[in-house]
Every structure is written in structure tokens, then in C-alpha cells.
Amino acid sequence: MKKAILLTLALALALTGCSKGLTIFSNYRRIENIELVRAFTADAREDGVLVSIYGTAGEENDARMVEKSGPSLGTAMGELLMMPLGREAILSHTENMLIGEDMARSRLNECLDYVERYSETRLDIGLLIVRGSSARDLLKGLSGSDPSAADVIAGLANHLDRVGEGTVFTCREVAVSLLENGVALVQCVRGVEEEKLFDARGDLNIEPAGFAVVTEDGQTLEFLTGEETLGSLLLLSRLRSKNLDLTVEDAVFTVSLEELKTAYEPVFDGDGALTKMKVRIAAGAKLVSLRGVADVTEKACREAVERALSERLKAAAQAAVARSQALGLDFLDLHGVTARKHPGKLAALGRDWSEIFPALPVEVEVEGALRRTFDIMDSPEIAEKEEMTPWEKLTESLKDN
DSSP: OOOHHHHHHHHHHHHHTTTOOOOSTTTOOGGGEEEEEEEEEEEEETTTTEEEEEETTTTEHHHHHHHEESSHHHHHHHHHHOOOOOEEEEEEOOOEEEEEEHHHHHHHHHHHHHHHSSOOOTTOOOEEEEEESOHHHHHHHHEEEEESSSHHHHHHHHHHHHHHEEEEEEEHHHHHHHHHEEEEEEEEEEEOOOOOTTTSSOEEEEEEEEEEEEESSSEEEEEEOOOHHHHHHHTTTTTOOOEEEEEEEEEEEEEEEEEEEEEEEEOOTTTTOOOEOOOOOOOEEEEEEEEOOOOOTTTHHHHHHHHHHHHHHHHHHHHHHHHHHHHHHOOOOOHHHHHHHHHHHHHHHOHHHHHHGGGGGEEEEEEEEEEEEBBBOOHHHHTTTTSSOHHHHHHHHHHHH
């Protein structure tokens, strides 16, 4: 009976946190003794790998950066995490991993393998390639307390797809794409020296630098242009918004994309051969600003803007397809599209996709629509009723609202 009472009391103390060091969790850590690593970097060196961790700890969330080199990413990170830092560094809250261009070219798989195998890292860590400098130098240049380097990087990563400059793929997404297609897209960034936005921050700012095309064997590292990056976002359905300047006669219309849908249809002939891939993109937009003289209440004017929008997006999509086929690397996953829609027909082709893809005709069509002009006297729906007077238009608009 006494043993049962003692056991009950011990369990109660553990659950209420009243005991010193007694807990039912094997991986229990006191918050004051840990350092949360929000970002880490990896750069290739002649003698191995240089890694840096950027963590926060303490009541004030003081940020600091620590680095270590080693023959491999695993050994360097292992030694770094065991260094007497005063607190235990843990990777379970890491948001982004930045790797230098040389590291991406020669040891990308090593980075992905480490994230997959190490028990504390999550597979949804964002992966970024740093162009023009080492990842360590960029992180150091961004370091500061207001905001911290991790906040700056996370802020950029969270808004890339809203401005049409890219999107941060996770380690999981990159690894799956490499496994299934032998190629993947990775978001790139670069450090820029310009006037600092915050006095408490380092001497660098960060900006997006498009997509990198990487292969599973590490033999390819190509960089897409801004137009090709935009086209890739469209075709992969990863674009959320973007402002575009469209020139129509003597006026410049700035429109913001707000509705995007992409559909694919592989076309087979009567003999079962894949003859082409049809891509249909529907894009809705709203008018943000207008420079010059134009009457958006006129149907002809709006149609001209819609044609300009369609042509602009079509050119971007075609640029991405052309680059993908020129490289012979299906980073747009057209193979996956075909396999999901027609698995039986694809299997019956009897040819490897690497032979089919580079010469496959890809037909892109874009339907752009100007949804809103934000003119109270006009909307695309109301303007169709050309017999209405301005007063009738206003009345109709107010009634709808």
C-alpha cells in the first residue's frame, strides 16, 4: 500500500512540474537552457563544409550566430551542436536552410540527406540557394536584432509568391521532385549592399534571384531568368499574385493578378502516340493604376487590356517551357501531369520520357480577364449595358453593393 502511495505522489509531482528534474518525458528540456536554431547555412570548402547556425534564446530572444567547419555537413553540424554554447542548440524549430552556390553545385544531396535523417529537423524546412556570396556571409550581413536575420529571411520567403518573384520549396518538395523527375527547382536569393532599412541590422539586404534548376546527380545547376521564373510559377500553379504593367497605345495599365487557374490536357492520336500537350491558363486581374489617357468604360479599351495581359502571361509560360525543353529537364513536371491523367496511355508509349519531352509540342493558351476597374461608374458587368446612362450605372452599382 505504501509503495502505491509513493508511486502516486511521484507521478503527481512529475505531472505538475513540482519536482526538480523529474519528468515523464525523455527529451524534456528547460526553456532557459535551450537555444532555438531558426536558420542555418552550409558552404562548400576545399577541406569540407562550413556550417553556421542562427539562434535565439533568453527572455529577450537575443540572436547570435555560431559556425563550425568539418569534412562533411553531418560532422560539422554535430560538433557545432555539441560546442559549449552555454545553452543546448536544437533544430526542431528551424525555418530555412541557406546553402551557397558551390554547395548546391556539388553537395546538394548531402544537405537533403542530413535534413531527412537527423531526428530533430523537419522536412518542411525551406531551402534557398545563395548566389554571388557564401550563405554564411549573407546570414552574417543580415544579422541584427531589429529585425533579426531569421525574421528578414522568413518575411521574404512568405511573400515571394505574392509578388511573382518565386516561391520557397521545402526540402521535402525538392527531394520528391529529384526522386520522381531527376530535377527540381530551388529558390535563389542574393545579398545586396544598399542603404540599411533598420539601424540595428547588418550591412546587407536580401532580394530574390529567381529559380535554380538542380539535378539529382549534381551535374546541373542552371539559373532561370525573371520571365522564366514567372512562367514556371504559372505552370506549377504556385503564383498567388503579381502586379504587371501593360502598355496599350499611349497608356500604361498596372493590373494585379488575383485569379489564376492552370489546366493541362495531353493529346494522343489514334495510334496512341502523344502528339502534344495543351495548357490552358485563366487569369483574372484588377486595375490598380492608370498612367496616360484611356477610357476604361469603353469595351474596346478593356478588351485591349485583356489581350495585353494574355500575351504577357503566354510569353512567360512559353519561355519557361522553352528553357525546360532546351535543357532536356522536365522541371515543370509534364511527365507527372501525363501520368496522372493517362497512366495507361503513357505506359503504352514504349519510349522513355527523356526522349519524348524535348521535342513535345506544348501549346499554351491564356485567357486574361479584367475583373474590376474600381471605378464606381463602371465595372465589366455593368459596362456591358451600353444603353445605360451614367446615373443608371451608378444606381445599379449601389444596388449591387
